[in-house]
Amino acid sequence: MARVSYVDERSHPELAALIGQIRQERRGKLIPVYGLLLHSPDVARAWMALINAVRWSTRLDARVRELVILRVAALNGASYVIDVHRRHFTSGDGLAAAECDALCAPSVPHGVFGAADAAVIAYVDESTRRAKVSAQVFRQAREFLDERQMVELSVLVGAYNMHTRVINALEIDPE
Template identity: 65%
Template sequence: MARIPYVDETTNPELAPAIGRIRAERRGKLIPVYGLLLHSPAIAEEWLAFINAVRWKTQLGARLREIVILRVAVLNHASYVVDVHRQHFTGKDGLDDAACDALLADTVDSDAFSPTEHAVIAYVDALTREAQVPDAVFARLRPKFDTRQIVELSVLIGAYNMHTRVLNALRIDPE
């Protein structure tokens, strides 16, 4: 059970414009994360814009994006994010169940991933677990991505660390 109540849109008509924008961009639903974030409408709307930017407006590709999101969620014990992304994106974005299962392991050692994807997973693991990236981990990543992609990858990892940690703190309920 969530630690704070979800915003009841029927008793908060002043939130109708924000809720309408959220519904338009989130599968037509007011998903639980926004039901919590709407206690601060400005944060909810900026969160939506930021998460949409790091998910949809990068040069990283759908499969790589989902690898990052799922791996961060696994490392942060964010079952809500794991469940939502497995349900809505597995199969559609190039990740099959075997790849998803491999991401759930403590150490990802699977032929389900390319050498580039293994370098990304090591980067995610370092940045999420230690908030630091050793030079050796960055050296594996650097030749595979241009500067823009490294920035986008780093921000995606940071954004989903924020996302999963806030959801864990508030104990969001499953959809």
């Protein structure tokens, strides 16, 4: 059970427009993370804008986005995010079940991913574990991504570190 109560939308008619927007952008549901974030409507609105931007408005392809999200979730022990993304996003985004399993392992087994994916995974691992990326790992990722994509990759990693850490801290219930 979550550490903070979920906002009961029937008791907060002043949030109806925001809740409607959340439902529209989140598979028609008021998903648990927003049920908690609505205690602070401005934070919920900003959170949704950031997550939408890093997920849908980047030049990173869907496969790379899901690879990053699953890896960050695995490193931070955020089973909620892993379950949601495996169920709703990975099947059409080019990640096979074996790749999802590999991303969720403590260390990604060699040979599962090609050079471009491995470079991104190394970037995610260093950024998440140390909050710093070595010059070597940065160069390896940069071989496959342009400057804009490097910025978008860095922000995506940061956003999902925020996302998974808030979910873990508040012990948000699974969907």
